[in-house]
Amino acid sequence: MTFRTRLFLAITLLLVVTLGTAFASVFVVVHRSELRDLDEALFEAAQEEALEIVVAGNETQIGGNPVSTGDDGSRLVKYAAVYAADGHVLAQTPSFSCGAPPLDTVLHRRGVPFDLTCGSVNLRAVFARLPQHEEDRLLLAVPRTQLDDDARFLIQTMVVALVSSIAIGAVVARLLVRGLTRDHEAIATVARRVANGDLKARISTKSKNPEMVQLTRDVDEMIIRLEQLVHSQERFVAHAAHELRSPVTAIYGELSLALRKTRDAPGYRQAIEHALESTKQLKSLAEELLVFARIGANEAKLAPVRLSEVVASAVSAVKDAMAPRVVVIDTSCDASFIEGHARDLERLVRNLVENAVRHSPDGSHVTVTASTVDDEVRLSVADEGSGIPEADRARIFEPFFRGAADRASEEGAGLGLAIVSEIARAHRGQVHLESDRKKGACFVVRFAVPPALVESA
Ligand SMILES: Nc1ncnc2c1ncn2[C@@H]1O[C@H](COP(=O)(O)OP(=O)(O)OP(=O)(O)O)[C@@H](O)[C@H]1O
Ligand SMILES: [Mg+2]
Known part of the structure; x- marks a missing residue:
């Protein structure tokens, strides 16, 4: 995976995590605030409702008005039930079509709202004290439909906003990464060309970033040095080959002539002496070349x-x-x-x-x-x-x-x-x-x- 791709993925991941966390936090804050408003309204409504309960002898009557919540005064279906101290249901509104829940399954501290279901309806409920009958308690509940709808709408809106923000962010990140890594890519391309033996490769950057300009200059300088070094090595090898060829040619000439033409003993001796002279030259040159190659590599x-x-x-x-x-x-x-x-x-x-x-x-x-x-x-x-x-x-x-x-x-x-x-x-x-x-x-x-x-x- 290239550096450019890795950088792009890292930025996009960061974007997803950051935006995801931000959106989730907003959702939690908004949802909690709505729930708190509903709970407060429900608690007030429960206290008012408790005052309106009429207890006459063995009969307990619950008012028929719907519950109004919030500043907009929206009216909600009322689910109410009055329990005696032993859990016996003294009265309940007809809205509890499935019957008021047994007291021991829903018993919560007075004033602390909780969730409740009645059939397929989700409710938010709270217990309140009856001022005229301390041991009895009123359960007042309202549907959570509005709250849950709001939450669903909020989630949908946020998911759409999150996905579009990430998509836009990814496009911006891609453009940004491309701009930021253009010079790195150019350097990497040149490095690959140099590695393949093209010492004429140079980085031509249009960057205005002083660090990049300096880096580009340094890399170009390094390639120029490398090119000079390679050329000087090539020149050295060519010279060495040339120098080695002279005595070898002399030895070869001397020996082949001696073989072709029959000579007397002093003639052969002279030919051998000439060949030996060239051999000495060859030996000293080989020694010098070895010394030259060895310098600096001496590990002693x-x-x-x-x-x-x-x-x-x-x-x-x-x-x-x-x-x-x-x-x-x-x-x-x-x-x-x-x-x-x-x-x-x-x-x-x-x-x-x-x-x-x-x-x-x-x-x-x-x-x-x-x-x-x-x-x-x-x-x-x-x-x-x-x-x-x-x-x-x-x-x-x-x-x-x-x-x-x-x-x-x-x-x-x-x-x-x-x-x-x-x-x-x-x-x-x-x-x-x-x-x-x-x-x-x-x-x-x-x-x-x-x-x-x-x-x-
Ligand atoms: N002391 C000196 N006086 C005059 N010229 C010199 C002196 N030392 C070096 N030179 C010149 O510098 C050249 C290079 O010297 P260098 O020692 O590298 O090569 P060389 O002596 O010709 O051969 P090699 O040292 O390989 O046997 C010589 O050919 C010579 O012209
Ligand atoms: Mg010398």
Whole structure:
């Protein structure tokens, strides 16, 4: 059942309950008031009638006048009977065609009205005292016909009014609900389209309600972000496939050529070496892709990591990998800690130092520092190399972006800095390139540090 239908049913139900209760209350009030008027008139009539009873010896006579009730003075058929103390009926009007009821079946306190039936006629009755014969009592009753007719008419009128009010209310509720839920429906429709893969779907609302306008804007913004994310994922996959294809093509070419053309042993060896070179490229690219995919999804518990240790092991790994290069790597680290994953942080430092060494002339220095300033840990990697051209600065953190000079080289895929940026983000940090350097490049990573860790350092 849709939200719109549920809301409509809820409002209609509320309407039925509210109107039903209101109409029932009105009926009860009106009916009671009429009954009270009748009872009061009946009681007065009974007292007057008691005065007119004539008791002569053994004979008791009841007057023949009809009973008049209410302000309109309407006259009603009189049902009267006089009972002796032992219940014996001393006199009764002929209207009691079925006979006056036995006293013990109708005995009520004097002055308290009650219901009575005589054949098919419903009566309202009351007992009154005879002033001249205290032990005798007069039963005076009148038909309830007028009262019951009024009640029936009231019920019929109210049922018609209730049904029409509910019908009109339901139509109004339907229009109201449609107006109120138009924007929700629009959002739900767009959500369904997005769920089915249509990222071009947008909510176009004409609503003037500021909350709705804001919600619509937020949902549209969310879809735009989602679209950008999906596009960037698609671009990433296309780049990755492209990067993977180059070494695979090289291996395939090298091996099929070696198979087709018979060579001597050194020739085969050379072919294998070439294939191995491409395999290494493939392996390092696959590793980088895996790292990139894994960042942020690392479910291992965060632990305090001392940056000096991370820097030492990253620098040693880079030195081993770049052994023929003569670049001096200086490190200056205090006892700073951050909370994170040591392996990822080591990867971050290694990527930055690798880049620095790769772009540094032989004999130059690369400086790695780690220090805590106020509530921030700063890690920087600076070199004395070529620096980064102004035009490339905005894009160097994009996956697969490589500078013009690096594109020709077979080394690297352009994932290093993207990985650095993701690892920094996963550690509540941020990486940026310092812009005011005259020589070389300097990358700075800033981490927020939990105060407790800074103190313990
Ligand atoms: N220290 C640096 N000096 C000069 N240019 C740099 C430096 N670090 C990065 N760059 C530029 O930024 C580009 C992107 O760097 P990134 O580390 O992402 O990729 P890569 O080093 O080319 O490949 P990978 O890191 O995947 O092996 C590089 O191609 C290079 O042009
Ligand atoms: Mg790199």
